[in-house]
Amino acid sequence: MPFLSEFRYVDGFWLALPSFFQQRSQRLHTHASHSTYVFAGVLVWMGLVRALRWRRYNAIHRKYLRKWNNGKGTITPEEAQEITSVGAAYDMPLLLNYALAFALFKTYAIPSISTLLNKTKQLSSTENISKRYADTELLIATYFFCPISGYVNPSMYGDDPKSSSMDDPRAMIALARTNYLHSKYQISNNDFLYTLCLFALEPNTWAGRWGWRALSPLERHAYYVFWAEIGRRMDIKDIPDSFESLSAWSKASRALGYLFLATQSNHDLAGFTLEELLSAVPEFGGLKSFARRLAICAMDDIVREAMMYPKQPWLLRTVVWWSLYSVGVFQRWFLLPRGFPSTPVNVTQNFKTGGGCPRLHPNKWAARPWYRPEPTTSFGYFTEKLLVKLGWYSEMPSSMLKSTGYRLEEMRAMRRLCERHPNSKVIQFWDLGHWKEEKEYTNEPSPDI
Numbered sequence: 217m218p219f220l221s222e223f224r225y226v227d228g229f230w231l232a233l234p235s236f237f238q239q240r241s242q243r244l245h246t247h248a249s250h251s252t253y254v255f256a257g258v259l260v261w262m263g264l265v266r267a268l269r270w271r272r273y274n275a276i277h278r279k280y281l282r283k284w285n286n287g288k289g290t291i292t293p294e295e296a297q298e299i300t301s302v303g304a305a306y307d308m309p310l311l312l313n314y315a316l317a318f319a320l321f322k323t324y325a326i327p328s329i330s331t332l333l334n335k336t337k338q339l340s341s342t343e344n345i346s347k348r349y350a351d352t353e354l355l356i357a358t359y360f361f362c363p364i365s366g367y368v369n370p371s372m373y374g375d376d377p378k379s380s381s382m383d384d385p386r387a388m389i390a391l392a393r394t395n396y397l398h399s400k401y402q403i404s405n406n407d408f409l410y411t412l413c414l415f416a417l418e419p420n421t422w423a424g425r426w427g428w429r430a431l432s433p434l435e436r437h438a439y440y441v442f443w444a445e446i447g448r449r450m451d452i453k454d455i456p457d458s459f460e461s462l463s464a465w466s467k468a469s470r471a472l473g474y475l476f477l478a479t480q481s482n483h484d485l486a487g488f489t490l491e492e493l494l495s496a497v498p499e500f501g502g503l504k505s506f507a508r509r510l511a512i513c514a515m516d517d518i519v520r521e522a523m524m525y526p527k528q529p530w531l532l533r534t535v536v537w538w539s540l541y542s543v544g545v546f547q548r549w550f551l552l553p554r555g556f557p558s559t560p561v562n563v564t565q566n567f568k569t570g571g572g573c574p575r576l577h578p579n580k581w582a583a584r585p586w587y588r589p590e591p592t593t594s595f596g597y598f599t600e601k602l603l604v605k606l607g608w609y610s611e612m613p614s615s616m617l618k619s620t621g622y623r624l625e626e627m628r629a630m631r632r633l634c635e636r637h638p639n640s641k642v643i644q645f646w647d648l649g650h651w652k653e654e655k656e657y658t659n660e661p662s663p664d665i
Contacts, residue, residue, distance in 0.1 A: 299438035315422035325522035428548035575621030
């Protein structure tokens, strides 16, 4: 009968219902267990990252915080270099390296600087800019990361720096070469001082905006101490006496309105530089044009206007800002700390070999790979070919790109290596050991210049 069959169906349904809920409950319980395990695993991983990521930061602060005593004590330039290397070589090497590169880029928005650089023709053509940019980065990285005293362990010579030849005089050679280049032009003290401000202040700005952590007061002071010492060795006058004073002087100088003025020389120089920085980005599908717009989004308004670039849409600027910020958040909570330093130059290279002055190779290369060694094996050759094919490099390493390496003094020769004593006008000449064996320094330009 239809009624009886319907009753049996309904009766079977109610009999099966407890079994259905039981199976459903088991599935939910299993799913909840898996979610709990995943959540617990994520928390454990975040705790591990948190415990490991701050170790170097805590160690350097335990070592120097009491000595610094919140500004009441002092730290030496060598100690400042050790403090800054924690962030620049381990914690945020890519970000802080870009901060220094961007500090240099911002100087191109100052008409007196951009006009001078355009006149030299060294940064105003695609033929020259790749090598000049590589050389400039290597020079700055050398005296930023290599021991500023010239000794791996400054205490080895006590009060007499002439007691033995230097372990590593690269920082002094790079700074002497920089001074030699600057000596050929009339550059105002204000331009020197404002450029120094940018190098000291910009890493703090970038770390505060997009780093996984901000710089501590001790680190900010260390940046000031180091760059103030560089400024004294470059004979820059009227350097403010603290990080805060340096920042205040920088803001006051910008407020006067003569630094960042919109000129064609600013725009031309910025254009050549952006083309070099984005040389690895293909033109296909408007990718390079889009990358150029992303770079403009990272500029402060005052710099962008001085370089005569249009303001980008609010949405694009917001996406760029939050993308960079998200990288810092992800790094802070989910990435283990770096185990080895990341620097543009090989800081730990041993030069006490007695084998003469070596030729050097950087640790990283731009799209046009200046100073990149040529491959010596078939595998290396095909690897280089693949990198060129993929657009990572624009061409293979070759003698035209100085594949045998560089010598700092060959970036422009000098007569003698010297350092200005920070507390007097006395010029101290250093014993370079085997660094002076290979060739005499002269004021004549090297053949490749």
